[in-house]
Amino acid sequence: MPRVAIVGATGAVGTEMRRQLALRDFPVEGDPLYLASERSAGTSLPWKDGEVEVQAISADAFSGVDIALFSAGGSRSKEWAPVAADAGAVVVDNSSAFRMDPDVPLVVSEVNPDAAAHRPKGIVANPNCTTMVLMVATKPLHDAFGLTEVVATSYQAAGGAGMSGITELLEQTAKLLAAGEETLRTDGAAAEGSVDAEVFSKAIALNVLAHCGSFADERYTDEEWKLLNESRKILSLPALRVSPTCVRVPVVVGHAIAGRLTFAEPVTREAALAALEGAPGLVVEDGTGQDGEPLAYPTPLASAGRDEVLVGRIREDLGDGHSLNVFVVGDNLLKGAALNAVQIAELIAAE
Numbered sequence: 001m002p003r004v005a006i007v008g009a010t011g012a013v014g015t016e017m018r019r020q021l022a023l024r025d026f027p028v029e030g031d032p033l034y035l036a037s038e039r040s041a042g043t044s045l046p047w048k049d050g051e052v053e054v055q056a057i058s059a060d061a062f063s064g065v066d067i068a069l070f071s072a073g074g075s076r077s078k079e080w081a082p083v084a085a086d087a088g089a090v091v092v093d094n095s096s097a098f099r100m101d102p103d104v105p106l107v108v109s110e111v112n113p114d115a116a117a118h119r120p121k122g123i124v125a126n127p128n129c130t131t132m133v134l135m136v137a138t139k140p141l142h143d144a145f146g147l148t149e150v151v152a153t154s155y156q157a158a159g160g161a162g163m164s165g166i167t168e169l170l171e172q173t174a175k176l177l178a179a180g181e182e183t184l185r186t187d188g189a190a191a192e193g194s195v196d197a198e199v200f201s202k203a204i205a206l207n208v209l210a211h212c213g214s215f216a217d218e219r220y221t222d223e224e225w226k227l228l229n230e231s232r233k234i235l236s237l238p239a240l241r242v243s244p245t246c247v248r249v250p251v252v253v254g255h256a257i258a259g260r261l262t263f264a265e266p267v268t269r270e271a272a273l274a275a276l277e278g279a280p281g282l283v284v285e286d287g288t289g290q291d292g293e294p295l296a297y298p299t300p301l302a303s304a305g306r307d308e309v310l311v312g313r314i315r316e317d318l319g320d321g322h323s324l325n326v327f328v329v330g331d332n333l334l335k336g337a338a339l340n341a342v343q344i345a346e347l348i349a350a351e
């Protein structure tokens with residue numbers, strides 16, 4: 001059985017990784033190793049019926065480790081993932097540090113699982129959470145109709161920025177609600193300016209921010225570039241056209257994406273439903289509440305804690321017989337991060 005380390009075990013994603021390893025009965029030799037910063041060293045966190053003490057990350061920590069799940073941010077991965085790989089561990093990295101490295105596979109377990117076996121650097125990358133969620137729903141449609149273009153607008157949860165993002169959302173929400181309905185209705189600028197915004201660039205509570213991540217080339221954010229570059233790599237479609245807009249919304253956990261998908265082949269709603277039926281890791285929730293259909297569409301709140309990606313609002317484009325509009329939702333900490341990382345570890349452990 002593999003000896004397993006979790007780097008970033010105290011974080012939002014690390015917490016879900018610990019839960020997923022236990023829930024899925026991942027075979028672990030002894031107790032897993034919990035690694036984090038000096039700040040958390042000496043604290044204890046649950047593992048099955050007991051607890052494991054957190055250690056500060058160090059080169060010695062990786063001795064004897066077979067699989068290291070990294071979730072402690074890009075700079076920590078850049079520094080420590082090669083150290084862990086040199087010590088003999090296979091690294092599953094949840095940060096953006098290696099995703100576009102041609103010698104590092106970028107794997108969604110339902111989409112391109114075979115890629116995980118070819119890892120010249122001993123590292124497998126876990127995609128960005130928004131891209132991951134979109135890919136699970138897009139792959140079966142791509143297989144059926146041949147994807148050529150994606151126009152995607154994301155609605156990303158505060159929890160996508162870690163524990164501190166969730167805390168900022170909840171604290172700001174309490175403060176703004178205490179300010180009262182009249183202030184919120186008549187002087188929004190004062191309300192927006194009255195809260196401390198540290199994780200996000202403006203008030204995230206009761207608000208919508210057209211700004212996820214950092215601004216980068218061509219006035220797009222790095223989150224938007226990830227959606228473009230990672231989709232191309234995962235689907236092996238280097239010329240795929242992607243128009244991304246990433247938006248942060250006041251949701252604790254659960255990313256949503258409104259996507260217009262264009263295909264080489266003509267597509268109908270019925271053919272799309274047939275292509276999506278039984279797709280791995282995907283649930284269709286799609287009904288208008290009219291003509292005897294139940295009202296059904298996915299929401300981020302109801303996706304929190306669920307393993308599956310949910311897709312609904314499946315509509316033919318009104319002007320283009322080659323395009324579909326869809327609404328895709330998934331738990332950013334589960335399928336968007338920890339669950340997929342553990343699924344990759346399962347692929348590696350089964351080799």
Ligand SMILES: NC(=O)c1ccc[n+]([C@@H]2O[C@H](COP(=O)([O-])OP(=O)(O)OC[C@H]3O[C@@H](n4cnc5c(N)ncnc54)[C@H](OP(=O)(O)O)[C@@H]3O)[C@@H](O)[C@H]2O)c1
Nearest residue numbers: 008010011012013036037040071072073095160162163337
């Ligand atoms: N949140 C999401 O939805 C999501 C989805 C996909 C990918 N990711 C990626 O996953 C990574 C972690 O995200 P998160 O949301 O879990 O963040 P988080 O809640 O802020 O947790 C960060 C983790 O990194 C550890 N850490 C920080 N500095 C460290 C250091 N110098 N040495 C060792 N460990 C250190 C922290 O340990 P301490 O507690 O000791 O500070 C904590 O365990 C990031 O790369 C993020 O981009 C996040």
